[in-house]
Amino acid sequence: MLLFTFFFFFLMSYQLSTWGQQLPPGSMGLPLIGETLYYIRSMKTSKPTFMADHRKKFGDIFKTKLMGTLCIIMTKPDFIKWVLAHDGKEIITGYPKSFKNVIGGDSTLNSVGARWKSARKFLVNSLRTERLRTRVSVVEDLILECLDSWQNKDPVNVREETKSLAFNAIAQILLGSRLQSGPINDALRKDFFLMCEGLFAIPIKLPGTKFSNALQARARIIEKLERDVVSKPQPENDEDYYADYMEHMRQESLPGTTEEKLLEETRCHMLGTMLAGHETAACTMLFAVKYISEHPNVLAELQAEHEGIIRACKIGGGESRLNWDDYRKMHFTQHVISETLRLCNPISLAWRQAVEDISFHGYVVPKGWKVVCALREVHHDPAYYENPEQFNPWRHDNESDNRANKPPFLAFGGGPRYCPGADLARLEISLFLHHLVTKYDWELCGGDKASYFPLPKLSKGLQIHVHKRVLVD
Numbered sequence: 001m002l003l004f005t006f007f008f009f010f011l012m013s014y015q016l017s018t019w020g021q022q023l024p025p026g027s028m029g030l031p032l033i034g035e036t037l038y039y040i041r042s043m044k045t046s047k048p049t050f051m052a053d054h055r056k057k058f059g060d061i062f063k064t065k066l067m068g069t070l071c072i073i074m075t076k077p078d079f080i081k082w083v084l085a086h087d088g089k090e091i092i093t094g095y096p097k098s099f100k101n102v103i104g105g106d107s108t109l110n111s112v113g114a115r116w117k118s119a120r121k122f123l124v125n126s127l128r129t130e131r132l133r134t135r136v137s138v139v140e141d142l143i144l145e146c147l148d149s150w151q152n153k154d155p156v157n158v159r160e161e162t163k164s165l166a167f168n169a170i171a172q173i174l175l176g177s178r179l180q181s182g183p184i185n186d187a188l189r190k191d192f193f194l195m196c197e198g199l200f201a202i203p204i205k206l207p208g209t210k211f212s213n214a215l216q217a218r219a220r221i222i223e224k225l226e227r228d229v230v231s232k233p234q235p236e237n238d239e240d241y242y243a244d245y246m247e248h249m250r251q252e253s254l255p256g257t258t259e260e261k262l263l264e265e266t267r268c269h270m271l272g273t274m275l276a277g278h279e280t281a282a283c284t285m286l287f288a289v290k291y292i293s294e295h296p297n298v299l300a301e302l303q304a305e306h307e308g309i310i311r312a313c314k315i316g317g318g319e320s321r322l323n324w325d326d327y328r329k330m331h332f333t334q335h336v337i338s339e340t341l342r343l344c345n346p347i348s349l350a351w352r353q354a355v356e357d358i359s360f361h362g363y364v365v366p367k368g369w370k371v372v373c374a375l376r377e378v379h380h381d382p383a384y385y386e387n388p389e390q391f392n393p394w395r396h397d398n399e400s401d402n403r404a405n406k407p408p409f410l411a412f413g414g415g416p417r418y419c420p421g422a423d424l425a426r427l428e429i430s431l432f433l434h435h436l437v438t439k440y441d442w443e444l445c446g447g448d449k450a451s452y453f454p455l456p457k458l459s460k461g462l463q464i465h466v467h468k469r470v471l472v473d
């Protein structure tokens with residue numbers, strides 16, 4: 001009887017709102033958790049097939065239950081682009097509860113309406129090209145420091161190195177020199193990792209769960225940032241994203257703004273930007289090194305491009321340091337980055353929520369349901385990418401100039417929430433690859449297995465033996 005009642009309420013929970021309208025086909029899995037374990041288990045293998053299996057059974061749009069919520073999954077680029085473009089209309093941001101709690105409801109990715117627009121204005125302005133131009137040397141200094149230290153390490157753990165590099169880069173961009181390498185920086189990085197692990201965990205606050213660990217890590221990060229970093233005097237010409245953001249939001253004078261709300265918003269915004277700004281770039285650098293190591297022809301073309309840039313600098317009597325114009329010459333490097341992102345998509349799903357019943361391609365997307373865009377799936381679809389599992393940067397070279405014929409590329413999302421850090425990420429990864437392929441030869445130690453949840457990972461962190469290269473003029 002108890003089981004029957006439970007099952008009845010479970011069925012009613014997603015049937016009532018859509019009575020008489022047709023939901024997409026699909027499978028709702030187990031009570032409460034739905035297909036969450038099936039999805040996570042699949043993403044933790046080196047060849048995730050959850051999405052492809054469901055598409056075979058149900059088509060390009062299907063229903064399921066993930067992370068405890070009712071979802072309509074979109075796997076076709078046109079559907080996804082429509083959903084992302086309608087953000088703020090009949091669809092709003094809809095990340096799962098654990099994600100909201102861990103990063104904070106007031107972070108950019110979780111906020112909506114006027115507050116999101118104001119936060120977004122600040123972000124886009126802070127990360128615009130003219131500003132990035134002036135940060136090239138800051139990012140390059142960090143890369144040189146990191147790569148120089150490799151001479152004393154054998155083997156080098158690429159995961160650890162790229163994580164600390166990407167963290168230092170975002171820390172310098174947002175907070176300037178007040179968060180340089182050292183114990184505070186190390187402790188913060190570790191806590192950001194714990195936060196990341198809890199983003200899509202089951203939201204149960206019991207000691208030792210990933211969710212609880214993430215919330216505790218979040219509290220420690222805020223405490224350390226405020227006590228040991230932003231309260232320190234700000235060196236002249238240094239960045240202070242924390243104070244600037246708070247002042248920007250104060251100036252916007254949005255209804256309901258109190259000092260308490262401003263502080264909470266600033267914390268959430270800071271945590272969200274720091275997290276989004278380093279874990280994604282770090283795993284892209286990591287997988288780029290893996291793919292390049294496995295493809296000597298890619299390495300040779302990259303080396304040719306970057307040695308060419310160095311030679312051009314010398315002939316022109318220029319400095320040995322890179323500038324924005326050098327970065328703009330790294331065409332093949334951009335294809336390598338796009339191809340790495342295509343294969344290992346740091347953000348596999350973009351989460352939205354319907355604010356009203358939506359009729360979509362003959363189906364109803366009921367109010368309150370999550371609308372989940374399967375970004376990763378698009379990049380692995382043979383309909384758009386020939387031999388999709390093959391690492392082939394040249395495929396981005398062949399892209400037609402005609403926009404309509406371009407294969408869909410959604411690694412940075414789309415619509416009004418398109419990643420505001422995309423240019424910074426590309427800059428960082430390009431400069432890293434420049435110095436890596438011109439300064440070192442390396443061999444893989446091997447034995448790594450890839451997995452993709454919550455972010456792409458390699459089981460041993462990609463260990464390599466490095467040897468200093470000598471550049472011949």
Ligand code: HEM
Pocket residue numbers: 108109110120123127170272273276277278280281284341345346347350351410411412413414416417418419420421422424425
């Ligand atoms: C390879 C690196 C990166 C990838 C693949 C990536 C991917 C994405 C994607 C797919 C979204 C859209 C999510 C959605 O629509 O739900 C997004 C949003 C966002 N990204 Fe990135 N990102 C990267 C680097 C960065 C960096 C370096 C920063 C910060 C400096 C950053 C900050 C953000 C923020 C704040 C948002 C939310 C924007 C909004 O809600 O308006 N990302 N990113």
